[in-house]
Amino acid sequence: xxxxxxxxxxxxxxxxxxxxxxxxxxxxxxxxxxxxxxxxxxxxxxxxxxxxxxxxxxxxxxxxxxxxxxxxxxxxxxxxxxxxxxxxxxxxxxxxxxxxxxxxxxxxxxxxxxxxxxxxxxxxxxxxxxxxxxxxxxxxxxxxxxxxxxxxxxxxxxxxxxxxxxxxxxxxxxxxxxxxxxxxxxxxxxxxxxxxxxxxxxxxxxxxxxxxxxxxxxxxxxxxxxxxxxxxxxxxxxxxxxxxxxxxxxxxxxxxxxxxxxxxxxxxxxxxxxxxxxxxxxxxxxxxxxxxxxxxxxxxxxxxxxxxxxxxx
Numbered sequence: 001x002x003x004x005x006x007x008x009x010x011x012x013x014x015x016x017x018x019x020x021x022x023x024x025x026x027x028x029x030x031x032x033x034x035x036x037x038x039x040x041x042x043x044x045x046x047x048x049x050x051x052x053x054x055x056x057x058x059x060x061x062x063x064x065x066x067x068x069x070x071x072x073x074x075x076x077x078x079x080x081x082x083x084x085x086x087x088x089x090x091x092x093x094x095x096x097x098x099x100x101x102x103x104x105x106x107x108x109x110x111x112x113x114x115x116x117x118x119x120x121x122x123x124x125x126x127x128x129x130x131x132x133x134x135x136x137x138x139x140x141x142x143x144x145x146x147x148x149x150x151x152x153x154x155x156x157x158x159x160x161x162x163x164x165x166x167x168x169x170x171x172x173x174x175x176x177x178x179x180x181x182x183x184x185x186x187x188x189x190x191x192x193x194x195x196x197x198x199x200x201x202x203x204x205x206x207x208x209x210x211x212x213x214x215x216x217x218x219x220x221x222x223x224x225x226x227x228x229x230x231x232x233x234x235x236x237x238x239x240x241x242x243x244x245x246x247x248x249x250x251x252x253x254x255x256x257x258x259x260x261x262x263x264x265x266x267x268x269x270x271x272x273x274x275x276x277x278x279x280x281x282x283x284x285x286x287x288x289x290x291x292x293x294x295x296x297x298x299x300x301x302x303x304x305x306x307x308x309x310x311x312x313x
Contacts, residue, residue: 004142004150005157012120012158021116022165029106029169033177036097049092053083078190085188085195092185099182100200102174106166107207113162114215118243120158121222122235124151125306129230144307152223152299159215163208207270214267217291218243220298227302254279266290 012018057080064076086093094101125148128134137147175183187203188195218239225235246264253259260266260279266287271277 001146001150004146005153008124008150008154009157012124012154018120018158021119022162025109025112025116025162025166026169028109028112029166029173032106033102033173036102037177050087053087053093057083081195082188082190091188091197092182094182094185094187094200097178098185099171099174099178099180100185100187100204102178103167103170104204104207106170106174107204107211109166109170110163110208110211110215113159113166114218114243115240116162117155117159117215117219118222118239119236121155121219122226122239123232124155124223125226125302126230126232126235130232145303148227148303148306152220152302155219155223156216159212159219163212167204167208210269210273213269213291217263217267217294217298220295224298224302227306250278257281260286261290263290263294 060076060080064073085091092098094104128137138144185200186197187200189198189203221242222235222239225238226232229235242264246262247268250259250262250265253262254265257279260282265278265282268278269284269287271282272284272287277283
């Protein structure tokens with residue numbers, strides 16, 4: 001298995017397209033940092049941030065009193081308590097123009113990595129059929145499930161390398177542009193009605209983890225299409241199309257109870273930590289069960305089709 005995985009990774013990382021994708025990601029991180037650093041309209045932490053937070057709290061309290069609120073009352077209470085905690089413990093806000101603010105914002109580029117993963121997953125099996133090399137693979141004394149497993153794990157390794165590279169580049173670029181002085185700053189979490197400090201690195205890892213659920217499911221779906229239809233364009237095209245419109249479909253049909261069983265209604269797990277569920281009645285355990293069912297189904301179809309298909313067909 002180790003040799004199979006090594007061989008698949010050589011195939012992935014010897015392609016020029018792989019380095020173009022990773023290079024594009026790095027360039028986007030640098031451009032984003034440059035834009036935030038020198039854009040006059042972007043937010044930053046001012047020297048009188050305590051006075052600004054005090055003013056913000058007064059505005060929020062006035063909104064709550066008048067009933068003309070832009071946020072629900074629970075969010076207003078949460079924001080006021082977090083602002084008070086920052087003032088009392090001398091913890092400046094984490095805005096765009098800080099090391100951790102930039103590193104946290106870079107998590108949005110995980111959507112770009114999801115696109116890269118779909119491209120790799122859509123071609124990792126189908127390309128073997130289109131080039132005819134699948135016959136050379138299957139004449140070896142190896143079980144088919146081992147060959148397919150090595151391809152799937154190699155796809156995950158590519159995604160992992162991309163995610164780690166994104167974090168390292170974001171941290172370095174953020175430090176260069178915005179200084180490393182705030183590296184020990186904590187993240188303020190709000191749970192059970194109180195504010196507590198969380199290690200910022202752990203918070204970012206958690207944020208990445210939540211966002212990787214979507215990445216994992218779409219990569220697995222593209223992998224399934226690649227194994228079933230043996231067509232790179234079809235696997236990549238359909239996966240990208242659903243990835244782009246999936247959440248819009250959920251919002252379109254959210255008034256129906258059956259919409260909660262749609263894959264894309266359950267991939268955003270932050271809806272249970274930072275807000276309310278997209279569809280009423282959904283819970284974290286429900287979403288985890290739905291995701292597990294989809295994950296098992298995608299992989300079962302891939303393995304079943306690849307193991308039984310006649311290569312000559």
